[in-house]
Amino acid sequence: MKLELISFKLCPFAQRAIILLNTQNIDFEITYINPMDPPDWFKAISPTGQVPLLKVDDQVVFESSVITEFINDISTTSIHPDDVVQKANNRSWIAFSSTMFDDLFSLVTGDEEKFNTAKTALFDKLAKLETVKNQGTFFNGDAFNMIDAALAPIFMRLAWINEFTDNALSIAEFSKLSAWSDATLALPEVESSVVEGIDDVYYSNIEGREGHLSTLLVEEEY
Ligand SMILES: N[C@@H](CCC(=O)N[C@@H](CS)C(=O)NCC(=O)O)C(=O)O
Known part of the structure; x- marks a missing residue:
């Protein structure tokens, strides 16, 4: 195939x-x-x-x-939990997390009011996710599953934005999500999922959109 x-x-x-x-x-x-x-x-x-x-x-x-x-x-090992209820629950959270990309888009493109509304919406969702996250490394424990891959692009973009600004979207208040994000972004399979230099492209994209977020960029570091 x-x-x-x-x-x-x-x-x-x-x-x-x-x-x-x-x-x-x-x-x-x-x-x-x-x-x-x-x-x-x-x-x-x-x-x-x-x-x-x-x-x-x-x-x-x-x-x-x-x-x-x-x-x-087509995988030889499943990337979902075996338990059907847990699997359905993971799929629900995957669908839930997909709506965060709309918030991220508004955060990157919006004026100050839109930025603040989107930040509140995103952080409300992150707070809900924090309440269901267990103490394991990844969402379901030690195994990296589909739900972790679903969150990885969100964690990566938040990490970029925090690096480019003075932590404008810090998730430090969510201790379980912060640890989950760190573990996910440290995986070579996640690191290599984007081309080199794409963070610079994201930075330029924020700049080019001229939204509120562009005013928070810490320019001298780049
Ligand atoms: N629901 C779609 C969304 C995909 C999506 O929004 N892709 C964007 C790029 S990240 C795109 O192709 N945008 C061009 C367009 O919508 O015409 C999926 O999950 O595959």
């Missing part, structure tokens, strides 16, 4: 799939496109015009949640 993931270098949804392909040792090729200016061949095969899209031989699989479940289906 030949897998080709069509991605965009800053896409957090694609990053979830890349992390799982990495952790599951599944061979794949990656092709980057700009979904805002997609090539004709992509338009011809993508029903939604969005990335990620996974080409599996001559078939296409799209929607990141479907792609990540497909990765689980």
